[in-house]
Amino acid sequence: MIVRPARTALPTRRALVAVWVAAAAAFVVLVSVAQRLEGPLDDPDQAEQRVGFVDEGPLPRPAPMVTDGMPAGGRPTVVLFLRPAGAAAQCRDVSRRVSPTAALVVVLAGPASCVGIPAVLVDPERRTAVAYGMRSPADGGPPVGYAVVDAETRIRYRTLDPDPAAHSREITTILGAL
Amino acid sequence: MTAAAVRVRGSWRLCGWCAAAIVLEAGLYASYRGHDARFHWFTHFFVGAATALAVMTIVVLRCRRPVARPLVWPMAAHVVAMAPDLAFTAGYAHQRWMDIFLGHITVHFVPGRNWTWLIVFLTSLAAYLVALDRTRSRVAAP
Numbered sequence: 001m002i003v004r005p006a007r008t009a010l011p012t013r014r015a016l017v018a019v020w021v022a023a024a025a026a027f028v029v030l031v032s033v034a035q036r037l038e039g040p041l042d043d044p045d046q047a048e049q050r051v052g053f054v055d056e057g058p059l060p061r062p063a064p065m066v067t068d069g070m071p072a073g074g075r076p077t078v079v080l081f082l083r084p085a086g087a088a089a090q091c092r093d094v095s096r097r098v099s100p101t102a103a104l105v106v107v108l109a110g111p112a113s114c115v116g117i118p119a120v121l122v123d124p125e126r127r128t129a130v131a132y133g134m135r136s137p138a139d140g141g142p143p144v145g146y147a148v149v150d151a152e153t154r155i156r157y158r159t160l161d162p163d164p165a166a167h168s169r170e171i172t173t174i175l176g177a178l
Numbered sequence: 179m180t181a182a183a184v185r186v187r188g189s190w191r192l193c194g195w196c197a198a199a200i201v202l203e204a205g206l207y208a209s210y211r212g213h214d215a216r217f218h219w220f221t222h223f224f225v226g227a228a229t230a231l232a233v234m235t236i237v238v239l240r241c242r243r244p245v246a247r248p249l250v251w252p253m254a255a256h257v258v259a260m261a262p263d264l265a266f267t268a269g270y271a272h273q274r275w276m277d278i279f280l281g282h283i284t285v286h287f288v289p290g291r292n293w294t295w296l297i298v299f300l301t302s303l304a305a306y307l308v309a310l311d312r313t314r315s316r317v318a319a320p
Contacts, residue, residue: 010244010310010313010314011310011314012314013311013314016307016310016311017307019303019307020300020303020304020307023300023303024300027296027299027300028296030220031220031292031293031296034216034217034220034292037216038216045291046214046216046217046291047217047286047287047291049214049217050214051272051286052262052263052266052271052272053271053272053273053274053283054271169269170266172269173266173269173270173271174271176269176271177271177273
């Protein structure tokens with residue numbers, strides 16, 4: 001009797017089980033490692049960080065005043081929430097990249113210099129962050145991130161972002177979606 | 179050609195596809211410049227791959243033979259699932275209608291987050307492998 005081999009050799013049951021076990025083990029490790037790599041300033045729930053679309057959940061809602069007259073109507077405003085460490089560089093870089101598109105106001109969790117942005121509020125009590133509904137980062141400290149307020153002074157977007165300057169293009173993308 | 183030779187050639191071909199898949203997925207991971215890759219890549223990979231595996235399972239059970247190029251299906255579905263993230267990198271914010279890309283917006287907010295999608299993916303993979311096993315049993319039967 002002539003036995004013609006199948007054109008595609010089908011794997012054995014043992015091989016199929018091995019494929020599943022290897023995939024399960026690999027992805028459990030990868031997801032665990034990815035979660036461990038999240039930093040202290042990241043949102044404990046990654047689904048809520050930098051979602052990329054406006055009007056999530058209870059938004060839009062009226063934006064509370066941060067400093068005298070800010071946010072003002074007629075032009076979008078980005079409210080930056082920063083910690084003193086690294087605030088100077090964040091202010092400088094975000095100001096350079098975002099100020100042509102929107103007004104900027106900074107809420108600092110403690111005294112620090114903020115180059116390029118005149119509207120600054122020092123708020124160690126985090127009252128402004130609470131009023132804007134900013135979430136708490138993994139370390140439980142003051143939030144680092146931003147809220148985007150539209151020309152009608154409504155909060156349209158808010159997120160934790162450990163490095164807003166590095167993601168300033170993302171801020172301009174959200175501003176473009178208003 | 180003997181059955182052993184066919185199996186060896188098939189293994190080499192599979193290795194080539196595996197290498198291509200890893201390179202493609204590494205490229206997709208790197209494409210998340212404007213978004214958090216560590217979270218979003220996993221979500222859309224699991225959703226896309228699970229969808230592809232469900233379709234592959236149906237095809238295997240109906241046609242009673244393995245699908246051609248089985249690694250291409252999950253990769254293609256992954257690209258579809260993450261298409262709005264590629265648009266985001268190009269400067270287009272997400273919109274609710276982008277859920278047509280395998281639930282691109284909604285899938286992030288399921289309870290359990292990526293762990294839930296990992297379970298869904300592994301269940302789909304198990305279903306596909308069981309379907310393959312059944313196909314092999316039928317082919318082997320006299």
